[in-house]
Amino acid sequence: MSKKTIADLRDLAGKRVLIRVDFNVPQDAEGNITNDRRIRAALPTIRSILDAGASAIVMSHLGRPKGDPKKDAAFRMDKVAERLRELLGKPVHKADEIIGVKVSAAAQALKPGEVLLLENLRFHPGEQSGDQVFAGQIAGLGDVYVNDAFGTCHRSDASMLAVPAAMPKKPRVVGHLVAKELEILDKLLTAPSRPVVSILGGGKVSDKIGFIKSLLKRVDKVLIGGAMSYTFMKAQGKAVGGSRIEADKLDVALELLELGKGKILLPVDHLIVDKISNFSNARVVEGEIPEGWIGVDIGPKTISLYRDEISKAATIVWNGPVGKFEDEPFSKGTRAIADALAASKGITIVGGGETAEAVEEFGLADKLTHVSTGGGAFLEYVEGTPFAALAQIEER
Ligand code: 3PG
Numbered sequence: 151m152s153k154k155t156i157a158d159l160r161d162l163a164g165k166r167v168l169i170r171v172d173f174n175v176p177q178d179a180e181g182n183i184t185n186d187r188r189i190r191a192a193l194p195t196i197r198s199i200l201d202a203g204a205s206a207i208v209m210s211h212l213g214r215p216k217g218d219p220k221k222d223a224a225f226r227m228d229k230v231a232e233r234l235r236e237l238l239g240k241p242v243h244k245a246d247e248i249i250g251v252k253v254s255a256a257a258q259a260l261k262p263g264e265v266l267l268l269e270n271l272r273f274h275p276g277e278q279s280g281d282q283v284f285a286g287q288i289a290g291l292g293d294v295y296v297n298d299a300f301g302t303c304h305r306s307d308a309s310m311l312a313v314p315a316a317m318p319k320k321p322r323v324v325g326h327l328v329a330k331e332l333e334i335l336d337k338l339l340t341a342p343s344r345p346v347v348s349i350l351g352g353g354k355v356s357d358k359i360g361f362i363k364s365l366l367k368r369v370d371k372v373l374i375g376g377a378m379s380y381t382f383m384k385a386q387g388k389a390v391g392g393s394r395i396e397a398d399k400l401d402v403a404l405e406l407l408e409l410g411k412g413k414i415l416l417p418v419d420h421l422i423v424d425k426i427s428n429f430s431n432a433r434v435v436e437g438e439i440p441e442g443w444i445g446v447d448i449g450p451k452t453i454s455l456y457r458d459e460i461s462k463a464a465t466i467v468w469n470g471p472v473g474k475f476e477d478e479p480f481s482k483g484t485r486a487i488a489d490a491l492a493a494s495k496g497i498t499i500v501g502g503g504e505t506a507e508a509v510e511e512f513g514l515a516d517k518l519t520h521v522s523t524g525g526g527a528f529l530e531y532v533e534g535t536p537f538a539a540l541a542q543i544e545e546r
């Protein structure tokens with residue numbers, strides 16, 4: 151890795167370290183955290199800073215607040231602070247603002263080993279507009295800047311770009327999480343152990359065109375599942391019944407199939423239902439999907455075919471569930487893929503919010519080499535998009 155990391159810094163004792171994390175965690179209707187993976191993933195960096203005798207000023211966005219005080223209340227960082235306190239077992243002060251005299255005073259008052267969590271960065275319009283004055287005020291809070299927000303690295307929000315840019319004479323490094331994500335993905339992109347097999351699922355082809363093109367250049371096999379497989383089938387002129395497809399993406403799907411000739415595998419059988427809410431008459435069909443039926447998962451023959459490909463791979467990268475897995479009766483395919491990755495002796499990489507949540511739900515995350523904290527960031531990095539946020543970090 152060419153970027154300086156927190157491990158490269160000496161003499162942190164007594165310093166105030168400003169850490170941009172991605173605590174944009176999923177929440178339920180009441181604003182409760184439904185998955186704290188992104189908070190846990192940032193702990194090694196925060197701990198290492200506190201253990202070095204420094205204090206930490208931690209900042210993140212949460213959700214996409216629209217400036218409506220009533221609706222935005224669910225996006226306050228209090229519950230995140232509470233969870234961070236529990237996980238860290240250390241004092242975490244929560245600021246109710248992002249900038250201003252109160253925040254500056256709270257930062258000044260921090261003792262070594264203490265944490266100050268700022269309020270949701272996106273409560274200030276300057277965060278997403280990249281406002282320099284706003285950024286300058288945040289930059290003034292810290293002696294060191296750490297980017298440990300891999301999931302936000304594809305964004306040019308002020309805290310990702312303008313803040314480190316406003317700290318030209320201070321150390322600007324990545325944290326342990328970003329370092330790990332980059333190390334694993336750089337290896338995948340440049341010199342992966344072969345054969346490399348990729349499993350691609352999810353609803354839409356359109357979200358992932360660049361990602362699929364990039365993978366087709368680098369991997370040996372691409373196994374397609376999820377609703378996107380019906381768009382590919384339709385593009386081939388096959389019947390898909392009432393399955394969800396992207397009618398305006400058939401030409402793109404054909405282009406990808408052409409590009410991936412000999413590499414792309416599509417499902418050979420499907421679990422189908424006559425109504426999406428109807429679990430009782432689900433059945434398996436081979437080949438095409440009859441009129442009046444909807445595909446909801448890959449079928450058993452596809453599972454065994456894909457399992458076989460995965461077992462032969464030295465590197466496996468997976469993005470997107472292969473069926474409507476949130477409904478238990480339609481989760482067999484996604485679970486089988488997760489099991490096959492967990493059983494693999496190869497390097498196993500999972501990316502994308504939904505897929506990461508699926509492997510966690512199945513209790514298999516610990517059996518994989520790497521579960522990325524990136525959704526969009528994971529896709530864009532694999533696609534080859536350079537991250538402007540990383541250009542703000544010092545080279546080694
Ligand atoms: C994410 O979850 O994709 C990141 O936290 C970035 O959030 P955003 O998509 O709202 O910019």
Ligand code: MG
Binds near residue numbers: 525526
């Ligand atoms: Mg996103």
